[in-house]
Amino acid sequence: MTEVDCPPKPLECYLIQAHQPVILKLPSGNHKFVKVVPGEYCNLGKFGKFQNDDIIGRPFGLTFEIIDRGHARPAKAQTLDAVEETTATNREIFDNPAAQQLSHEEIEQLKKSSLAGDVTHEELIGKVVENNLSFEQKTEFSKAKYIERKKKKFGKKFTVVEPTLHNVCNLYFSKNPMKIRDLRVDTLSQVVTSANLNAYSKILVVDDTQGLVLSAALSRISPLGNVIAVHESDSVSYDVLKHMNFPESIMERLHLISWSRVSRDCAELVSYERRVKAYRRTKATQELLWGGNLDGIIIASHYDPVSILDELVPYIGGSRPIVVYSPDKETLLAAAAQLKVKPDYLNPQITESWMREYQVLPGRTHPTMTMSAGGGYLLTAGRRLHIGRVGVIQLGVGLEHLISGEL
Amino acid sequence: MPFFRFKDTIEEGDLVIVYINRDNMTSITVDREKTYNNRYGLFTHKDMIGKRYGTMMSSSNGKGFIHLLFPTPELWSLVVPHRTQILYQPDISYISSYLDLKPGKKMIESGTGSGSFSHSIARSLAPNGHLYSFEFHEKRFETAKAEFEQHGISDMVTIQHRDVCKLGFGLENEVDAVFLDLPAPWEAIPSARTAFRQNLVGKLCSFSPCIEQVQRTCEALSDNGFTDICMFEVLVRNHDIPPKQGTKVNGTAKPSKSDAPSLALRRLTQEEMNYQLVTKTPEECRGHTSYLTFATFIPDLSD
Ligand SMILES: C[S@@+](CC[C@H](N)C(=O)[O-])C[C@H]1O[C@@H](n2cnc3c(N)ncnc32)[C@H](O)[C@@H]1O
Numbered sequence: 180m181t182e183v184d185c186p187p188k189p190l191e192c193y194l195i196q197a198h199q200p201v202i203l204k205l206p207s208g209n210h211k212f213v214k215v216v217p218g219e220y221c222n223l224g225k226f227g228k229f230q231n232d233d234i235i236g237r238p239f240g241l242t243f244e245i246i247d248r249g250h251a252r253p254a255k256a257q258t259l260d261a262v263e264e265t266t267a268t269n270r271e272i273f274d275n276p277a278a279q280q281l282s283h284e285e286i287e288q289l290k291k292s293s294l295a296g297d298v299t300h301e302e303l304i305g306k307v308v309e310n311n312l313s314f315e316q317k318t319e320f321s322k323a324k325y326i327e328r329k330k331k332k333f334g335k336k337f338t339v340v341e342p343t344l345h346n347v348c349n350l351y352f353s354k355n356p357m358k359i360r361d362l363r364v365d366t367l368s369q370v371v372t373s374a375n376l377n378a379y380s381k382i383l384v385v386d387d388t389q390g391l392v393l394s395a396a397l398s399r400i401s402p403l404g405n406v407i408a409v410h411e412s413d414s415v416s417y418d419v420l421k422h423m424n425f426p427e428s429i430m431e432r433l434h435l436i437s438w439s440r441v442s443r444d445c446a447e448l449v450s451y452e453r454r455v456k457a458y459r460r461t462k463a464t465q466e467l468l469w470g471g472n473l474d475g476i477i478i479a480s481h482y483d484p485v486s487i488l489d490e491l492v493p494y495i496g497g498s499r500p501i502v503v504y505s506p507d508k509e510t511l512l513a514a515a516a517q518l519k520v521k522p523d524y525l526n527p528q529i530t531e532s533w534m535r536e537y538q539v540l541p542g543r544t545h546p547t548m549t550m551s552a553g554g555g556y557l558l559t560a561g562r563r564l565h566i567g568r569v570g571v572i573q574l575g576v577g578l579e580h581l582i583s584g585e586l
Numbered sequence: 587m588p589f590f591r592f593k594d595t596i597e598e599g600d601l602v603i604v605y606i607n608r609d610n611m612t613s614i615t616v617d618r619e620k621t622y623n624n625r626y627g628l629f630t631h632k633d634m635i636g637k638r639y640g641t642m643m644s645s646s647n648g649k650g651f652i653h654l655l656f657p658t659p660e661l662w663s664l665v666v667p668h669r670t671q672i673l674y675q676p677d678i679s680y681i682s683s684y685l686d687l688k689p690g691k692k693m694i695e696s697g698t699g700s701g702s703f704s705h706s707i708a709r710s711l712a713p714n715g716h717l718y719s720f721e722f723h724e725k726r727f728e729t730a731k732a733e734f735e736q737h738g739i740s741d742m743v744t745i746q747h748r749d750v751c752k753l754g755f756g757l758e759n760e761v762d763a764v765f766l767d768l769p770a771p772w773e774a775i776p777s778a779r780t781a782f783r784q785n786l787v788g789k790l791c792s793f794s795p796c797i798e799q800v801q802r803t804c805e806a807l808s809d810n811g812f813t814d815i816c817m818f819e820v821l822v823r824n825h826d827i828p829p830k831q832g833t834k835v836n837g838t839a840k841p842s843k844s845d846a847p848s849l850a851l852r853r854l855t856q857e858e859m860n861y862q863l864v865t866k867t868p869e870e871c872r873g874h875t876s877y878l879t880f881a882t883f884i885p886d887l888s889d
């Protein structure tokens with residue numbers, strides 16, 4: 180395939196399509212994965228439900244509002260509202276549940292009417308606010324906060340978020356970080372650049388993050404690239420892939436191979452009549468791998484990185500990147516120390532990622548009060564080519580960095 | 587061929603990263619008439635031709651050596667001649683991820699500055715995407731333009747000499763993403779709005795070192811209908827592995843003065859490296875680059 184043959188993405192790729200996996204951002208601020216099955220309802224629990232057909236064909240990132248009887252229509256997304264400070268203070272405010280004049284039953288009744296579409300959620304929130312005796316005494320900041328909280332509780336607005344690598348990683352990280360081995364999105368973003376992933380990459384991936392790292396590779400190649408994924412001998416668990424939305428032309432570039440088929444000494448493949456296709460595929464993947472000169476390797480595995488590299492590094496081309504992710508530093512430390520004494524690696528380095536989010540509101544900008552404590556560690560190195568042993572080469576003054584361990 | 591697309595063997599005219607050590611790298615364009623030299627010796631370009639990327643090369647007197655590396659955008663950011671402050675890998679990575687850059691996408695950046703960001707972005711958008719880059723400083727514009735040509739990316743990077751705050755980007759309904767690295771980004775935001783593909787959702791990032799700039803930017807973003815305004819800082823810290831040499835009481839690895847040169851002639855042995863491994867942070871590291879403000883462009887669907 181030549182460069183001209185690689186077509187620009189059709190417009191439809193940016194629109195929500197039937198049967199596609201998407202992420203919904205709920206009024207509560209939580210996110211969830213759903214599949215857009217046409218003709219079916221999407222149920223958001225206490226926030227109501229809507230017909231999937233109402234969102235199909237719309238661009239990603241739009242905010243919708245649930246209206247009467249299970250329908251959704253595009254709504255205005257929230258913008259930043261400046262809050263003018265007034266003379267009110269928090270001095271007179273006590274936590275007083277009795278401040279709310281509506282009874283529990285009355286609120287429940289309002290919620291029901293709102294779900295049925297008889298009352299808009301603005302009206303509902305308005306009622307709750309009106310009937311809160313201490314509302315008027317609140318400072319403008321606390322009023323804004325109060326309304327914000329009620330919106331999260333009674334709101335009807337949701338956003339359809341595109342399942343990009345960034346968004347999918349964030350969702351896993353906040354809900355189920357164990358599954359992706361605590362790989363935070365800023366670290367993942369560095370994996371992508373460190374591995375120089377691009378349209379043409381012919382990249383090797385060893386992934387125990389349920390396919391998150393694999394998804395990173397797939398989201399950056401074009402139909403001109405190749406991704407070889409080495410997996411456990413008896414099973415493949417790349418759950419993340421089903422939340423991504425890779426077109427067929429990209430999925431065709433993914434080549435799976437199990438550890439038992441990696442070694443050149445592994446048993447000759449037998450072609451069973453029934454499984455000719457699988458046989459051909461494995462054979463082709465082996466050829467791609469053994470052909471060598473691959474454009475890099477990314478490892479995010481439970482196994483000792485050095486044992487993996489010993490097996491696979493011969494297939495990596497000169498000067499190509501080697502990237503190893505680990506949620507703990509010690510694994511990488513042990514590995515880096517070994518890479519330093521092996522002749523196949525240049526400049527092994529360990530880095531730790533740090534990221535901080537801010538609340539940005541007019542007059543109220545500050546770092547968020549809690550933050551993720553760690554985003555994991557990366558070990559990166561370059562593939563060094565060598566002829567014979569390093570020790571044999573005449574070395575001179577240029578070599579301080581060898582002993583200082585910097586090579 | 588774009589310079590980030592890997593190749594194996596060094597040829598005349600290639601851009602090569604000369605790696606001396608982690609803190610000492612430089613770039614050269616191979617010209618068989620030329621010689622590269624550093625304090626470790628002379629290295630003739632002629633001898634580089636035909637070598638494979640990733641190999642070591644000894645100096646002509648055999649006293650020193652260098653490694654010859656393929657120029658990835660990440661290495662380029664480390665050797666690029668600084669005409670301005672530049673973006674480094676951690677910020678570039680996070681921005682690229684947030685803006686969901688990938689082959690086929692189109693984006694705007696301004697200003698081009700030293701082109702550090704541009705190279706990484708071009709790599710991510712290639713081969714069928716496009717980067718529109720704007721720089722109002724004439725000399726920087728020309729240098730960057732020449733660099734893009736030398737590096738074979740000029741067919742997918744259009745650079746314009748233009749004051750984007752005064753004149754806007756001059757693009758309509760064209761891009762998926764916008765990146766602003768300007769002293770007054772808020773002045774460019776109305777024009778950014780027009781440049782987005784009007785029927786799709788788009789992403790914008792503004793990169794500013796000062797919090798006051800962030801506040802003005804957020805105000806402008808909000809006034810221009812952008813949503814999901816949020817802000818991050820990302821940094822990376824190195825953990826170095828100091829060499830351990832004979833810290834055991836009965837150790838034999840501790841070199842006496844006279845042993846030192848021989849120690850200098852080899853890599854650390856496996857045993858030496860395995861002995862109680864520790865890491866150490868460098869004395870200093872980057873503490874702040876800029877605040878990354880992101881926002882979402884929402885199409886007007888009032889139909
Ligand atoms: C910090 S540098 C950009 C560095 C670049 N991101 C990099 O990674 O190399 C900012 C650049 O913006 C340019 N600039 C400032 N105001 C501008 C304007 N109104 N229009 C176009 N360029 C502008 C400056 O000349 C400067 O080169």
